[in-house]
Amino acid sequence: MSINWFPGHMAKARREIEENLKKIDVVIEILDARIPVSSHNPMLDDVTKDKPKVVVLNKKDMADERETKAWISQLQKEGKHPVAINGRDSQIIRKIEPLAIEATREMFEKMERKGINRRAIRALILGIPNVGKSTVINNIAKKKIAKTGNTPGVTKRQQWIKAGTRMELLDTPGILWPKFEDEETGKKLSLTGAITDRVVSLDEVAIYGMNFLLEHDKDTFNKFYNVNADIDDDIVEIYEAIGKSRGLKAGGNEINYEAVTNRIIYDIRNGKIGRYTFDRTVD
Ligand SMILES: Nc1nc2c(ncn2[C@@H]2O[C@H](COP(=O)(O)OP(=O)(O)OP(=O)(O)O)[C@@H](O)[C@H]2O)c(=O)[nH]1
Ligand SMILES: [Mg+2]
Known part of the structure; x- marks a missing residue:
């Protein structure tokens, strides 16, 4: 069973994400800590290719603490840059930024060797519906929308938010479609509120x-x-x-x-x- 109930949206979302990827250095993928596998769309890796990534397990307050710890060490072993957060906590940027720095270190060092000046790390938040993308962005944004970052043209409504000391975050997240090929994944997505009620x-x-x-x-x-x-x-x-x-x-x-x-x-x-x-x- 493979359910793609928004084929049109899917293609559009992918195009938008690809467009945004050109502007950024690091992808911050938000997952639901209750389903770190099921809330990851494998298409993400395909779209983002080898962009540095930070993996955020959000809603950690709703997940089993022991499992979250185990997931974090497993993801670390896989060479990912994971962190577990409650998107509503006020200090989340302090947890996310060091990982973004770590994930982009090599890339920036390479640029510096070529004589390119260091600039802010530009980040994009991605994730399937309901994982907490807006909560995280709004929490980081507060009143820190970077006015200078307005991009003219097609994407004129997008803004860069100053995030932490060395980062800028695009204010609009990329929405990935949830994807599942087995019923169990569909049920988990439904239990955590990621998919609409009629699908399963x-x-x-x-x-x-x-x-x-x-x-x-x-x-x-x-x-x-x-x-x-x-x-x-x-x-x-x-x-x-x-x-x-x-x-x-x-x-x-x-x-x-x-x-x-x-x-x-x-x-x-x-x-x-x-x-x-x-x-x-x-x-
Ligand atoms: N308990 C808990 N709830 C959270 C957390 N983060 C977000 N939420 C809640 O989860 C729901 C979805 O959060 P949003 O920020 O709207 O999620 P989103 O990814 O932007 O969703 P879409 O815009 O539909 O794609 C809201 O009710 C949030 O208040 C968290 O860390 N813990
Ligand atoms: Mg949202």
Whole structure:
């Protein structure tokens, strides 16, 4: 299964990103820390080629801390420049900038050897929907929009934001389309809010999430919903129990299964139950 539901947008997004890449030195790819693999579009590497990259695992406050640590060291081993952040923290630029400096060091040294003066590192933020691109940009921008950086012409609305001491950031992110070739990835993208609701079956998404929690954090799940469920239990029975404890009735005493599905997805997406990482480093 390969789902490309916006083929037109895809081509347009790619063109825009390619256009922006010419102006920048480093790509800051924002991933969702809960799904560091599933929120990465492999097309990115194809489009950005060998541009230096920083990998940001955002929403770390919603992900499993141990997994985030493991992902960071794995990405480091792969030679990436990773950092985990909460996009809403005020000091994120202090975490991102050193990595951008590190990622571009070689390139700038080469330029200097050729006698080209050092200038600010220009960065572009990229990522699939809902990973926190705007949050990160707005947080870094505050009131620091660099007026001098206005680019005339086609892209006249773009501005450079002064970011940290040595960096400038393009104020508009590149939006990558989420891409998945297996249903599990689709479900993870849905559970974290990266894809629109109609693309995958919500029942399957809810059941996937529920099973994940029953496998990894059963007690918390049961306590949260005030049920006594087990991974091997009949799904309908678990639904009935949740529907009952949450008062999700369809009239009379019937359980409203759709409401149970929506509730489970809402609770997981918004981190109401706990912090979970659905792409696992090990198991
Ligand atoms: N808990 C938490 N929420 C975050 C974090 N970063 C962003 N968010 C929230 O995630 C949602 C999406 O953030 P945006 O910044 O709009 O994401 P985006 O990548 O710009 O999304 P699109 O513009 O749709 O592509 C918002 O509700 C943010 O408040 C974070 O680190 N932790
Ligand atoms: Mg946005």
